[in-house]
Amino acid sequence: QVQLVESGGGSVQSGGSLTLSCARSGMTYYGFCMAWFRQRTGQEREWVATLNSDGGTDYAESVQGRFTISADILQTNISLQMNSLEFDDTAMYYCAAEDDGGDYEYCSPSLNFTYWGPGTQVTVSS
DSSP: OOEEEEEOOEEEETTOOEEEEEEEESOOSSOEEEEEEEEOTTSOOEEEEEEOTTSOEEEOTTTTTTEEEEEOTTSSEEEEEEOSOOGGGOEEEEEEEEEOTTOGGGOOTTSOOOEEOOOEEEEEEO
């Protein structure tokens, strides 16, 4: 079974940078659609970024140009580099994964991601 564990969360001043990491364990034949989501208190979970097994990426408009998702070739370590952080970036950040079934083009925020990490808190202060 696939397991995900996030790390790297913490407190940072606005304008600063922070890099989150997601360690994936478990065996798979297919590649994964990897994603980062975030959730603020009292709000729905929000999609942040996706990375398919062919290296393609997509970002929410709110983080476009500031965040970068990346992974090693085997998708065992997935990172979210966050620059120019803003107060509204404060949230619990979650790593998610879904088997792409051999078709990396199916990677989309609309997927029902099966695997989730426990989350890591990011707090941005003014």
